[in-house]
Amino acid sequence: MDAPPLGGSIELVSPCLPPEFSGRWEHADVLYTVRGQRAGEPVYQACLNKVQKVLYRKLTKASEAADAxxxxxxxxxxxAVDLGVIDEKKGGTIRVSDYIQAAERVCSGLLEPQRPFLCLDLVYISVLLQELGFPPHKQLRLARTINQVETSWALGATFQHLESWRKH
Structure with a gap:
């Protein structure tokens, strides 16, 4: 897609947004409008197809993901906090399949999300984890802090790698 001229506008339609959703924001003197697809189309399946297409052949499965x-x-x-699956302060565990099932419910409108991007987020998480080699039954540990130190997303892989060194 060519960049719009300054002061221009772009409309984006996403299969991952509720059909009634429409939002606008401005960035670099361009007005963006994003909205959901037409009502009646299967949001979950359309979103899943789109996310799978975006991630296709961009990731390498990690064989150790299934067992570590x-x-x-x-x-x-x-x-996971948004879904009420884990405690916001304590964390907890979740299976990849929990993200998949939540995506199906949220995208199908069975849950009334306060956040229109929740469907996209959950589909993306579930597809990404599976593409990385995590099977649906795989349980993940979720934490906000370790020993009272705030964590970040990159720390997860590093922490697991360091833990594997200790076991040898």
Whole structure:
């Protein structure tokens, strides 16, 4: 897509947004409007297809993902809190399949999300984890802090790698 001229506008339609949603924001003198697809189309399946297409052949499966203890932070943590699956202060555990099932419910309108991007977030998380080699039954540990130190998303892979060194 060519960049619009300054002061121009762009309209984007996403299959991952509720059909009734329309939002606007301005960036670099361009007005963006984003809205959901037409009502009646299957939001979950359309969003899933789009996310799979975006991630296709961009990731390498990690063979150890199926067996290793894995910690997830940040984005994964926040979405699990949004779903009420984990305690916001204590964290907890979640399976990849929990993200998949929540995506199906949210995208199908069975949950009334306060946040229109929740469908996209959950579909993206579930597809990304599976593309990285995490099977649906894989349980992830979610934490906001470790020993009272705030975590970040990149720390998850590093922490798991360091833990594997200790086991050898």
């Amino acid at each position: 203890d894995f910690y997830a932070f940040s984005f994964y943590y926040d979405r």
